Amino acid sequence: MAKNKRTAFFISDGTGLTVEAIGHSLLAQFRDQHVEQVTLPYIDSDEKVQQALKRIEQSASESGLQPIMITSIVSDKIRLQLHKSSALMLDVFESYLTPLANLFGRDPAQSVNVSHGIADDRRYSDRIEAVHFAMDNDDGRRVREFERADVILVGVSRSGKTPTCLYLALQFGLRAANYPITEEDMDSTALPKILRPYRDKLFGLTIDPRRLMQIRQERRANSRYASMEQCEFEVRQVEQMLRRAQVPYLNATQLSVEELATRLMSQAGIERRVD
Amino acid sequence: MAKNKRTAFFISDGTGLTVEAIGHSLLAQFRDQHVEQVTLPYIDSDEKVQQALKRIEQSASESGLQPIMITSIVSDKIRLQLHKSSALMLDVFESYLTPLANLFGRDPAQSVNVSHGIADDRRYSDRIEAVHFAMDNDDGRRVREFERADVILVGVSRSGKTPTCLYLALQFGLRAANYPITEEDMDSTALPKILRPYRDKLFGLTIDPRRLMQIRQERRANSRYASMEQCEFEVRQVEQMLRRAQVPYLNATQLSVEELATRLMSQAGIERRVD
Numbered sequence: 001m002a003k004n005k006r007t008a009f010f011i012s013d014g015t016g017l018t019v020e021a022i023g024h025s026l027l028a029q030f031r032d033q034h035v036e037q038v039t040l041p042y043i044d045s046d047e048k049v050q051q052a053l054k055r056i057e058q059s060a061s062e063s064g065l066q067p068i069m070i071t072s073i074v075s076d077k078i079r080l081q082l083h084k085s086s087a088l089m090l091d092v093f094e095s096y097l098t099p100l101a102n103l104f105g106r107d108p109a110q111s112v113n114v115s116h117g118i119a120d121d122r123r124y125s126d127r128i129e130a131v132h133f134a135m136d137n138d139d140g141r142r143v144r145e146f147e148r149a150d151v152i153l154v155g156v157s158r159s160g161k162t163p164t165c166l167y168l169a170l171q172f173g174l175r176a177a178n179y180p181i182t183e184e185d186m187d188s189t190a191l192p193k194i195l196r197p198y199r200d201k202l203f204g205l206t207i208d209p210r211r212l213m214q215i216r217q218e219r220r221a222n223s224r225y226a227s228m229e230q231c232e233f234e235v236r237q238v239e240q241m242l243r244r245a246q247v248p249y250l251n252a253t254q255l256s257v258e259e260l261a262t263r264l265m266s267q268a269g270i271e272r273r274v275d
Numbered sequence: 276m277a278k279n280k281r282t283a284f285f286i287s288d289g290t291g292l293t294v295e296a297i298g299h300s301l302l303a304q305f306r307d308q309h310v311e312q313v314t315l316p317y318i319d320s321d322e323k324v325q326q327a328l329k330r331i332e333q334s335a336s337e338s339g340l341q342p343i344m345i346t347s348i349v350s351d352k353i354r355l356q357l358h359k360s361s362a363l364m365l366d367v368f369e370s371y372l373t374p375l376a377n378l379f380g381r382d383p384a385q386s387v388n389v390s391h392g393i394a395d396d397r398r399y400s401d402r403i404e405a406v407h408f409a410m411d412n413d414d415g416r417r418v419r420e421f422e423r424a425d426v427i428l429v430g431v432s433r434s435g436k437t438p439t440c441l442y443l444a445l446q447f448g449l450r451a452a453n454y455p456i457t458e459e460d461m462d463s464t465a466l467p468k469i470l471r472p473y474r475d476k477l478f479g480l481t482i483d484p485r486r487l488m489q490i491r492q493e494r495r496a497n498s499r500y501a502s503m504e505q506c507e508f509e510v511r512q513v514e515q516m517l518r519r520a521q522v523p524y525l526n527a528t529q530l531s532v533e534e535l536a537t538r539l540m541s542q543a544g545i546e547r548r549v550d
Contacts, residue, residue, distance in 0.1 A: 015537040017446075018300060021293040024550070025347065026371050029383035037550065041537050066378065070371075072300065088378055090371045096301050096345075103341065103363055108304035121486075125493060127532065131438045138410065163406045166441050170532065171292075211396075218400060257402065257445065262290040262316050275299070275312065 007036045007059040008068040016041035023070040049081045056085045123274045130169035137177035146198050153178040155205035156234045158215045160252040167261045173274035181238050189240040204242040204249030209235045211253045282311045282334040283343040291316035298345040324356045331360045398549045405444035412452035421473050428453040430480035431509040433490045435527040442536045448549035456513050464515040478539055479517040479524030484510045486528045
């Protein structure tokens, strides 16, 4: 914990992923503040609360700045203990459970981890099955399984197809395959023959040639593959191919994997398979 | 939208993943309510707000029940338009930006998408590199790269190693390899020779034999591989092996991929590589 630097603690009795995401997007509105961000997951016992409180007070006294706590704590008891700290506390459950309880006319369950879909076997199996599908169908490995795919991503090598497919599988249980458009496919701007039967499942990723060059340079520095000329040629050919075949596509240059996945679903009208 | 069923809308000007996660955990506290959940991402224009409002009012009139909106909207203008709906509106930015602005003594940036790490090239490359590492090092494929791994997951086939590795890569930029303990490794309860140099990087996954059997039955029904006897034998051997070598492990039976990843990091003291 740096001196003169404020710390934001994201505290949860679960994974901490949700409060962390909330915290990131809130603090992004105050970029010039350079707040140190610390996630403390699984704070679900007296001992862990005490450790967390100690860490928070230490940051307060070392920096001389009031810490921030963004918390998602189901248990009233643990939440009250955290309230004892000197930090600014923003608790998701506290803010929203009361209005929801009023709406439903009943008290919340107060059971920790109820949110994590424990023993939700079907959902788990579907996601895992989708992950294995994405692994097996990466890089055009098994064209014969394209029949079973929900979506088939196409684009030049290193345009972001693989991580997007895996994210679609993990987060939404979608069976996402991908097929790299390689130089052999670029003699013509017609879709490669192998893809034609699946035109309705295709979705393209394109990328700024300069960014593509950067990414490829990290992989194979000073190769022809990573040259500006080659990157420009490939991107131009693939964009023409996608437009000509009227395959929808996204430019991946400025987008995170999460954004690529959700924008693609929204643009292509693909529904998730698991919640 | 079903009749007599209340709908909760998760509305965002970005991916919607954060409000969706908040919504899921809040509504999980009211399980008996059977609320239909609908995510509306990228609501960032007048036209899209109007479409969203129409959908919300339609759900209200068809069900006769007040809808819920959990929203994360940076723009004041769009937020005010949503306020016109008849739904109960819980807005993350509205609830928390004011206290944060007071603390920092300045106004929030009000820039949509600022939260998505646009053009954060380093972070993107690290995650992508980690994803490719996980793919290349799945299923013990390239033992020679274990040297570069942050963690090596070990466990029986279908204990959840692959999705956990991919999640660690995508979410935290960690280089996660995995190695399946197969029957040949089970003659002894000593660690397989190949793993011994990396003992400090190992983390075990174990699973309830009954659940393992279910998962394997879906893959290869009625095989020896999926028999109760075989599952019990493998799990017992691997647990003995992990205990004997003092390799930390988690039981994957009741945990989601997100929980496995975050608990593992917390238990093994592994720090994320990207925020």
